Amino acid sequence: MTGKIIDQETHEPIPGVTVASGQQGTSTLADGSFELVTTDAPDSLELRCVGYCTRKIGVGPGNVVMATLAPATTTMHEVVVTASRDMQTRGEVAMAIDKVSAADLNDAKPTLLAEMMNKVPGVATLNYNNEQHGMSIRQPMGTSPYFLYLEDGIPLRPMGVFNHNAMIEMNLLAISGIEVVKGPASSFYGPEAVGGAINFITHRPTAMPTARVGLQFDNFGYRRVQYSAGAMPLKKLGFFVLMISFALLPTSFVFAHHGVDWDCKDIKGHPERAE
Structure with a gap:
């Protein structure tokens, strides 16, 4: 039986996961893959890894297992x-x-x-x-x-x-x-x-093809569009690419301080003296 174990949140492969069935078991490699040799076809597998919640999954004969593990919520043993x-x-x-x-x-x-x-x-x-x-x-x-x-x-x-x-x-x-x-x-x-x-x-290359798109903006003119993609097309070859497009638009306001007028149009918020 073969398969791959990935992180539920990041979709990155998890190395060192213990995959057990009864008294037999194995561990995942750096790319999250494993191969478990058993005398009988197991009907379930137990997945254990430090920093992740232990999980038991059902499997069928001859199946290729693709499973996820959720990070443990405890903060004492990160x-x-x-x-x-x-x-x-x-x-x-x-x-x-x-x-x-x-x-x-x-x-x-x-x-x-x-x-x-x-x-x-x-x-x-x-x-x-x-x-x-x-x-x-x-x-x-x-x-x-x-x-x-x-x-x-x-x-x-x-x-x-x-x-x-x-x-x-x-x-x-x-x-x-x-x-x-x-x-x-x-x-x-x-x-x-x-x-x-x-x-x-x-970020590491994701074990399965993944794409993300995000948009951020605020009332001060900050704009950012971000998108990323990752995959492992080969067992020992993967990629993670990230692209960003953003703009900081100046805000304009006028205030008086000690009888002096200031016109603020600086992207970083620094006042510029109005002539």
């Missing part, structure tokens, strides 16, 4: 990869790590990465509107290079390069999760992680 570069639960990690999940990103619909970073307890991020940002993880706010920014475990900037605008390198809509190490992580990532590390985890 699965993280940043601490050791391997999947493990937060309870097994000897450091403070917080995680922003794909569900959190979908619910918040952020327009800036700083909006999601500020949802992590102990973390404060200021957006300076000039490609730079101020970061604070359990220490005073500043632009000192105390934090390391990573994409899927790989540093966004080479060592020693000015990095308090490193988040501009990230595409917000390509992120499926964020993991924040709150405290020194130099033993894993070198001296630039002396104050902590932020790992942006990107």
